[in-house]
Amino acid sequence: MPTTREALLDAATDLLDEGGPAAVTLREVGHRAGLSHNAPYKHFADKNALLASVAARELTHQxxxxxxxxxxxxxxxxxxxxxxxxxxxxxxxxxxxxxxxxxxxxxxxxxxxxxxxxxxxxxxxxxxxxxxxxxxxxxxxxxxxxxxxxxxxxxxxxxxxxxxxxxxxxxxxxxxxxxxx
Structure with a gap:
C-alpha cells in the first residue's frame, strides 16, 4: 500500500499526464488521491515543490x-x-x-x-x-x-x-x- 506522499505523487503524475503542469493543483491532487484538499500541504510547500518531487521521482525511476x-x-x-x-x-x-x-x-x-x-x-x-x-x-x-x-x-x-x-x-x-x- 503506498504511503500518503506516494499517493499524492501518483495523483499529481496522473494529472500531469492528462493535462500538463497546469492541470496539477494541490486541491485536485488531494481529491484525486482520495484525501482532503489540505492533505498535499502537509507534504509539499506548494505546487512547485510537488512538481519538483514528481520530476525527482521520474528521474529516480527512470x-x-x-x-x-x-x-x-x-x-x-x-x-x-x-x-x-x-x-x-x-x-x-x-x-x-x-x-x-x-x-x-x-x-x-x-x-x-x-x-x-x-x-x-x-x-x-x-x-x-x-x-x-x-x-x-x-x-x-x-x-x-x-x-x-x-x-x-x-x-x-x-x-x-x-x-x-x-x-x-x-x-x-x-x-x-x-x-x-
Missing part, C-alpha cells in the same frame, strides 16, 4: 543508464519513456525556478549513471576517446533534441526528417562507433 553499460538500450529506454510520457519529459527537463534538494540529487544521480555508461562505452571501444563529459552531453543532446522535435511534429519516420528519435540515436551511435575504430 535512471536509464544505471541499468545498462551499453548506451543503446539505455537511450532506447529514454526515448521510449519520453515519447510515452511527454508531459513528464517536459517537466523533468524544463526550467526550474525553485531549489529542490530531491530533484538536484536525482538529477546528479541520473547524470552520473549516464556518464558511467559513456565511460564504459569508451573503455569497450564502442565510443571514441576524449572527454566523457562532453561526449555524454553530445549524445544526450541528440536524444533529447530528437524527442523534442518528434513531440513538436518536426520529426517522424514517415514525414519530416525521415527518421524517428530512435533512428537518429542509432545513427549517432553508429557514427561514434565508426569514429572509435
Amino acid at each position: 535512471t536509464w543508464a544505471a541499468r545498462y553499460t551499453d548506451l543503446r538500450p539505455a537511450l532506447s529506454a529514454y526515448v521510449t519513456w519520453a515519447l510515452a510520457h511527454p508531459a513528464r519529459f517536459k517537466l523533468v527537463f524544463g526550467t526550474w525556478n525553485t531549489g529542490s534538494a530531491d530533484l538536484g540529487a536525482a538529477a546528479d544521480t541520473a547524470s552520473a549513471a549516464f556518464l558511467r555508461a559513456v565511460k564504459a562505452g569508451q573503455e569497450a571501444g564502442d565510443l571514441p576517446a576524449g572527454d566523457p563529459v562532453r561526449l555524454a552531453a553530445l549524445v544526450r543532446s541528440v536524444a533529447h533534441g530528437a524527442v523534442d522535435l518528434a513531440l513538436s511534429g518536426h520529426l517522424a519516420a514517415d514525414g519530416k526528417g525521415g527518421a524517428d528519435p530512435q533512428d537518429l540515436v542509432d545513427d549517432l551511435l553508429e557514427h561514434l562507433r565508426a569514429a572509435a575504430s
